[in-house]
Amino acid sequence: MSRKSQYDEEFQKNAVDLLLKTSKSLGQLSNDLGVSINTLRNWKKKYLTDEGPFKDALQDKVDRLEKQLAEVTEEREILKKSVAIFLKPRS
Template sequence: MSRKSQYDEEFQKNAVELCLKTNRSLGQLSQELGISLNTLRNWKKKYLTDDGPFKDVLQEKVDRLEKELAEVTEEREILKKSVAIFLKPRK
């Protein structure tokens, strides 16, 4: 009594790719695609492995986020220094 998948593998991969490339939540995407949230989560687990088909996409996302983090960290440090200068008591 195994249950045949209602969605083909291409649809599943496209749904996971949408998760990666858009800023929409899993809940939003699952509603838009007409699938359950748990189904979408399971597909994400299935395809987002270290050797899965989205390895390159994941690495691009990691690289982009690391670059963004470095920029934000640098901006924060500059702001800290400027606040210290402005809060310094004048003689």
């Protein structure tokens, strides 16, 4: 006998969307929504597939994070070079 889901599909999708768009952890969001962490984790697995409804949102997030990583890496390299210049012994 299967148990009827207490949450409709729209609520589940909105919860996963919040997980993607906010910086809250899985635990924080599950507390805010009043669902267990395991339930939220299952919804995440269900909707965050390669062909799921959040495919575009996931790709946007990946693109944004890759751009941010490139910027931070470039900034770090610039800082390393500037430190090396300032630490050069002066004659």
